[in-house]
Amino acid sequence: YIQTLRKLFNESHGIFMGLQRSEEELAGKSRKAHLVQVSKNYRSVIRACMEDMHEAAGKFDPALQGQYSTQVSILSAMELIWNLCEILFVEAATAGPLLLRLLDWVRLHVCDVDSMVREVLSSESPSKHKLFWNVIGNTQTLTELELKWQHWHEECQRYLQDGTFASSPHMESICKILLGDEDAILEKKELMTTWYHFLVTRLLYSHPTVKPVELRFYAQSSMDLFLGGESSPEPLDMILMAAFEFEIHQVIKECSIVLSNWWFVAHLTDLLDHCKLLQSHNLYFGSNMREFLLLEYASGLFSHHSLWQLGVDYFDHCPEYGRVYLELHIERIPLSTEQKALKVLRICEQRQMQEQVRSICKIMAMKALRNNRLGSALSWSIRAKDAAFATLISDRFLKDYCERGCFSDLDLIDNLGPSMLLSDRLTFLGKYREFHRLYGEKRFSEAARLLLTLMTAHIAPCSFWMTLLTDALPLLEQKEVIFSAEQTYELMRCLEDLTSPNPGSAPFQDDDVETTKVEMLRLALARNLARVIVKEGTVEGS
């Protein structure tokens, strides 16, 4: 049934966000109307979820159907409680409208409404009844309403006492019910499924202009009378009772204990907080109740592979601990695809969570490197502006080149663009590749100049100098003289720097191959020097 609950989570997230955003805009009456609308929206989402679940239950095997029915009844209970809270707290219905709302509430939630009795009642003295209903609906003052109702009540009383209905016990009991006689109403107990149905019926016939503060007494006595010591109140009964007693914190506390997920209490508490009903209480463990419940709810979302995105927004609206919670949770999201990693990264970047950005990019870059996707690895380093990792990738490329004698992934190296500047090693890689390109295009003097710059400007790492000098060999061996005298001296100096045992420079490998190479280089450099001195000596200028 998680599937159908997903709809509940997603839609309520939308309502939640709308509520947080509309905070500043409204005031006074329109604000209250808006909050009532938000409450109704939440309830309609619960009802839609119930309908979906009901529909889905029919398609499954009987084993699962039990689970679905349980879920449906839990949702039904949630809607029942929420509806009552909406009437009493959000709308804060006053005497008069209060009873009407409660009547609607009972009608909506109690399926076996005593339609038969109602039919009989409505057929008796219809004009009086019509008047009665109209009166409550009007915008008369409470006192006027009370007077009219009193008058009507006394008339009924007279009929009973005069024995007008003596011939029919049925009619007599109806009259007694109309008078609000508790015993008469209780006789019809089996037609009323719950004590709150009984409560509202009582109020309808005895105290239609009940005030909110008076509810608690009627509620308590109704429950006692209805249950009559035969059965004890269930958790749902206790929650409703707490609501009638206007103990908001008690309602939330009981709901938290009874319901298995935080969804209900988190959203309801947030709404009540917007109604400014929770300000006075400070909880002993630091943050206020609203934040605590939202944090719990959102944390639960993070264990789901895709609902975690909703959790982010909830954390955003927890001013005290939201950010810390987000930082902890966001690092634990499994990054199964690059697209998912990108979404997580975007969330972190939007909230200036630099550390998380770096760590996620590093994880993705390492994964790419292990899979030999050097371009992807570089792309992640660029996103994180991670120079160290870019250096690592470049070293990998250079290692590949040394081993194989050619570059892999030329499409990448040739098109580095400004990202080349991210790290020195990367710049070197780009420039080195450029050297090879120039050589390939036979632009030798440019290639020579570049090669020299790579060493003299210390762009090249010392470990690579031998390779660069070896690359210079074909240029030195050309028929045409390419390196000038000064350049040749520079090259010689580089070679000496490399071969002499200097503390601090890269260790020079003293084996046969290397020695031969050095010998060849020295020879080539000397020959080039000789040629160039002659050339420069004979030509005017240099």
Place this chain on the structure above:
Amino acid sequence: MLTPCDNRVSIWSAGDLGNAGLNGEYHGEPHLLCDIQHNGDVMDMQFLDQERLVVASSTGTVTIFRHHQNNQTLSANHRWEKAHYHVDQDTSCGGAACTGVVCNNPEIVTVGEDGRINLFRADQRDAVRTIDNADSSTLHAVTFLRTTEILTVNSIGQLKIWDLRQQRNEPSQIFSLAGDRVPLHCVDRHPNQQHIVATGGQDGMLSIWDIRQGTMPVSLLNAHEAEMWEVHFHPSDPDHLFTCSEDGSLWHWDTSTNVSEKPSFLHQGGRSTAYLSHSTINQSVVSAWLSNDPTKDRMEITNLIPNQTLSVNSLDVLGPCLVYGTDAEAIYVNRQLFA
């Protein structure tokens, strides 16, 4: 440990097209016709023909599903397992997400995080052709340029043309962004003028390219505040372009010249519109997308989502209908796009 085993591929009916009411928004909610379980995230999908749908998975598998219209069911018709994979000695699975799929019946081209390009034929069990390591970075999207040429975009900001007739495993042309190599996530080609290509980047920028000339985009349009996931030219009215993004917005780009004949947009509540002066670069080409003619210089851009929250991951447009899906697990259908 929870493995996502609750992903599904679904077919919906968007309701009766003939029932437009007075306010015209929608008439009848979309309802589910059939669905089938799918292993891994659905990264991309496209209809191969009236009945068959090709789906790309995050596990690297490419599946053809068949929609049986008579009894409204879906069945898996053919599957290419490990169409995309990494060669990794350490892990056993080694799958790489297949990020894009494009169809031209009976040919199917797929690209993935492994930088691989596959060419399949619907009736053949094995791949017709595979280009391993076509790209050193991730290929994010693919589309057909011509029947024998495809366009790909990757995560180092390159747009590449591949000629499938040639046997060499190199692109025939490479284009790249001018400045930073921002990853490109989506690509689409103008339906009539095949030299005009649009791409969307990780920074939300829309780039228009003329692939006949130069290696850089013709124009860069600052659009979204986060990754642009998809870009689509309207197939029959290509003066209109649609883009959607991680920032939760869906933009409608309108370069049709008779903008003044559409006063209605000014009165639509909940839509934010802006004029963008299309002041860009070099050429004088006919299409409005490439033109810098001052009299035709205005482009109308509209955000079609009034209360944006989570990412819009995908969209599609056909005739007067626009469909898009969000990370809030919702699908929206707009059947009166040009009203």
